[in-house]
Amino acid sequence: MQRCLDIDEQAAAGRFPARPFRVRHGLADSPLFELPRLVELGRTLSPEHVEYNLGELDVHQDPDSVPGNGLSVEETIERIGQCRSWLVLKYVERDPAYRALLEGCMTEFHDWAGRTLGPMKDMMAFVFITSPGSVTPFHFDPELNFLLQIRGDKTMHAFDEADRELLPETRLEQQYVDPSTHRNLPFEPHYQERAESFHLQPGEGVYMPVHAPHWVQNGDQVSVSFSITCRSAQSQRRARLYALNGRLRKAGLRPSPVGASPWRDAVKDTAWRVYCKARSLAGG
Numbered sequence: 631m632q633r634c635l636d637i638d639e640q641a642a643a644g645r646f647p648a649r650p651f652r653v654r655h656g657l658a659d660s661p662l663f664e665l666p667r668l669v670e671l672g673r674t675l676s677p678e679h680v681e682y683n684l685g686e687l688d689v690h691q692d693p694d695s696v697p698g699n700g701l702s703v704e705e706t707i708e709r710i711g712q713c714r715s716w717l718v719l720k721y722v723e724r725d726p727a728y729r730a731l732l733e734g735c736m737t738e739f740h741d742w743a744g745r746t747l748g749p750m751k752d753m754m755a756f757v758f759i760t761s762p763g764s765v766t767p768f769h770f771d772p773e774l775n776f777l778l779q780i781r782g783d784k785t786m787h788a789f790d791e792a793d794r795e796l797l798p799e800t801r802l803e804q805q806y807v808d809p810s811t812h813r814n815l816p817f818e819p820h821y822q823e824r825a826e827s828f829h830l831q832p833g834e835g836v837y838m839p840v841h842a843p844h845w846v847q848n849g850d851q852v853s854v855s856f857s858i859t860c861r862s863a864q865s866q867r868r869a870r871l872y873a874l875n876g877r878l879r880k881a882g883l884r885p886s887p888v889g890a891s892p893w894r895d896a897v898k899d900t901a902w903r904v905y906c907k908a909r910s911l912a913g914g
């Protein structure tokens with residue numbers, strides 16, 4: 631039986647979990663990613679779980695001025711070859727067929743990475759359907775992620791998750807104090823020199839570490855990609871620390887950056903968990 635996710639030890643060596651690396655996958659021929667099936671999937675999702683717009687955006691796109699495409703979800707998917715659009719179907723694991731793919735991939739990932747990351751939580755799946763030339767602007771995600779290319783080609787430009795010029799400590803804190811903050815980040819042309827670029831064709835994919843900023847350029851064909859994400863015990867601990875640091879900073883303090891002092895992180899994490907537990911027991 632073909633594996634869902636094929637992690638090459640050599641490709642991952644010295645990179646996991648903090649740096650991106652190439653993977654292969656066995657999903658490119660699945661009928662679940664043919665356009666008529668994706669139209670059907672789009673119909674079953676609630677409107678807030680489908681995001682779409684014109685696709686020829688700037689890398690540094692302001693999220694408040696993204697142009698719409700004037701079409702319905704179904705029209706956008708059916709005309710994706712011509713309508714110059716970018717569309718994502720979110721939380722597609724709610725459909726049992728897509729959930730099975732997600733679980734197949736994540737079980738294989740957990741078998742490989744569980745000893746490093748601990749249990750996986752909050753597994754989610756997304757399908758990106760994009761017109762030739764579309765751009766996903768520069769952003770970061772709070773989950774660890776595999777982008778698996780199904781149809782067409784695209785290039786993932788990935789950046790160091792520890793580069794605090796690209797992703798300042800205060801921006802990370804903001805994301806965890808207010809998770810509704812938009813994911814896009816400012817981008818300067820000279821940042822591109824720091825990118826590690828992964829050109830992906832069907833059957834290929836890339837592992838993206840938690841918080842690693844990235845932007846994506848479609849090739850000259852219609853692209854379909856399956857993105858699977860999860861959180862780990864380690865990423866959830868970092869999320870708690872950023873949320874606490876953000877609150878401390880709002881209170882006028884200058885907290886040490888997450889990761890700078892293991893003992894301070896341990897004390898803060900314990901204190902924050904005790905505080906949250908006490909609040910929840912008190913009904914707060």
Ligand SMILES: [Fe+2]
Pocket residue numbers: 769770771844
């Ligand atoms: Fe992303």
